[in-house]
Amino acid sequence: MSRTVRALAAAAAALALVSACNSASKQGDPGKPGASAGNTRGVSADAVKVGGIVSMTSASGYSKKDTDLGAKARYLRANAEGGVGGRRIDYIGAQDDGQDPGRNLAAARKLVQQDKVFAVSPMSSVTFSGADFLQQEKVPTFGWGTLPSFCGPSYLYGFNGCLVPSPGGTLNQTWPEGIAKVLGGAAGKSVAIIANDSDAGKFGIRTFQQGFAAAGFTVSYAKASVPATAVPSDWSAYVRELLAGEGGKAPDAVVSVMQTPNNIGLFTALKRAGYRGVLSDPTDYDPGLLAKDATKQALDGVHVLLQFEPFESTDPKMAQFKADIKAAAGGQDVPLNMHMLTGYMSADLFVSIAKKAGRDLTVESFQAAAQGFSDPGTLVGDRSEPKGQKDSFGCGALVQLKDGAYEVSVPFACHEPIPFK
The missing domain is CATH 3.40.50.2300 (Response regulator)
Structure with missing residues (x-):
């Protein structure tokens, strides 16, 4: 603080x-x-x-x-x-x-x-x-x-x-377990995690680094390095660090714990650098983002973490919502x-x-x-x-933006939380 x-x-x-x-x-x-x-x-x-x-x-x-x-x-x-x-x-x-x-x-x-x-x-x-x-x-x-x-x-x-x-509590494993399903398992796979340089960003890095490691991933990068007050105009330095991975091998997934403006810039730069791995964030589940072609293109293929039933769900409670x-x-x-x-x-x-x-x-x-x-x-x-x-209630899903529309990539489910250390 x-x-x-x-x-x-x-x-x-x-x-x-x-x-x-x-x-x-x-x-x-x-x-x-x-x-x-x-x-x-x-x-x-x-x-x-x-x-x-x-x-x-x-x-x-x-x-x-x-x-x-x-x-x-x-x-x-x-x-x-x-x-x-x-x-x-x-x-x-x-x-x-x-x-x-x-x-x-x-x-x-x-x-x-x-x-x-x-x-x-x-x-x-x-x-x-x-x-x-x-x-x-x-x-x-x-x-x-x-x-x-x-x-x-x-x-x-x-x-x-x-x-x-706080230590003694538990961590929701929806995101690590969801990315593992997208990749066909976590064994032998690596993930890079990036966040804003803020108290919330640093705490997010701490929690998700532990969560992905517990799910069986190698965490090749985990830093709260992006300025919290302004969106960078040049993402090249961040892209180089992320793609350096373990021994020069790019990570299998890049996870951004940031908001939409940062995600658009980062994901666009990663794609231009030739990155073809999994991209994921917890914020970009918004049909309004699809109104602009540039935004839609930047977020295409991204898996978004949800901690609720997707709008695409047939649950009667979603119909009521x-x-x-x-x-x-x-x-x-x-x-x-x-x-x-x-x-x-x-x-x-x-x-x-x-x-x-x-x-x-x-x-x-x-x-x-x-x-x-x-x-x-x-x-x-x-x-x-x-x-x-x-503790969290331990549930969530992943949706992917694909060809201009969201579709469920990992259905809503609850996962056993892990102790937070």
């Missing part, structure tokens, strides 16, 4: 402590047993208020704005079915953090201190500097568990579990993408736990409902809490 982020977090913690002291005599403790709707933040007699934090914009142009639409879709259906505990969900939409740590923290503070939400769902960004504040303020928060903050804190939940655990998105989009057929699913499943986990909590909804009753919660056969596999705050 940078000094700037640490300073912001420290300042926020101090401000939050002052705020908590000032408001204690007015609002009471929202987690106190027997608290009524009148003194539980965000809960009224007929509604529960929820907000989100989403990177609608970013310096690179990458956007997760459809995460907001996905959450809206799930909340609309929940309300049509009677809400949670007899209350409608008042979803006030998502704050844009611009993938900026300072704005992420500011968004969290605004949602709690000004908008007075009961929960934050979804939270979708590569930065989560507001995590400590939301944990301190006892705000149930739901998002994609690709950040360490979703692994451990009692009020933060990854919709598909914890994907970046598609119908809900269409309804939220005003009856229009819109191109589906993984951001929509991120928002939808974040909202779905919140709704499922809130329903279990029932009419007497307080922070304490919500947390009690989360303990021992289980929900099998969802679009992300079998969910359970508090397991998901330490």
Whole structure:
């Protein structure tokens, strides 16, 4: 964590402590047993208020704005079915953090201190500097568990579990096992892993390096070497390092733990250098990317990691998701993408736990409902809490962009996780 982020977090913690002291005599403790709707933040007699934090914009142009639409879709259906505990969900939409740590923290503070939400769902960004504040303020928060903050804190939940655990937790093996199936096995095969030079990138390298090695691959390259603040204009140096492999032999697969703009540049440069091995990333499952020929060509053949059922699935729950998105989009057929699913499943986990909590909804009753919660056969596999705050749910699939369309290359399945060291 940078000094700037640490300073912001420290300042926020101090401000939050002052705020908590000032408001204690007015609002009471929202987690106190027997608290009524009148003194539980965000809960009224007929509604529960929820907000989100989403990177609608970013310096690179990458956007997760459809995460907001996905959450809206799930909340609309929940309300049509009677809400949670007899209350409608008042979803006030998502704050844009611009993938900026300072704005992420500011968004969290605004949602709690000004908008007075009961929960934050979804939270979708590569930065989560507001995590400590939301944990301190006892705000149930739901998002994609690709950040360490979703692994451990009692009020933060990854919709598909914890994907970046601390030592003692486990690693999801969907990606290594999926690439092994694409290559016909991992024995004698090598993989190169590349990420941005950021805290998230470095942690990703650490986890995936261990995961691919455990699956039987030789990891020939594993570095968080690409600048996190700007997309390189020249990828030649990275390509040379990646293709050098073990003893000058190019790896059988190149795995990028980066976002779309970086992946387009890297994969284009690798193809121009004559690389014919497997290319894979965890972000480029988006039909909207196919609108431009250059983008479609750059990503052609790439296997994309999913940690949910592919849109191509015939599962009835996927049909329900598609119908809900269409309804939220005003009856229009819109191109589906993984951001929509991120928002939808974040909202779905919140709704499922809130329903279990029932009419007497307080922070304490919500947390009690989360303990021992289980929900099998969802679009992300079998969910359970508090397991998901330490381990992933272990499920996923790979899809490949081929001739301008996505097709399932490795079907959705669950894999036995491995201990993270």
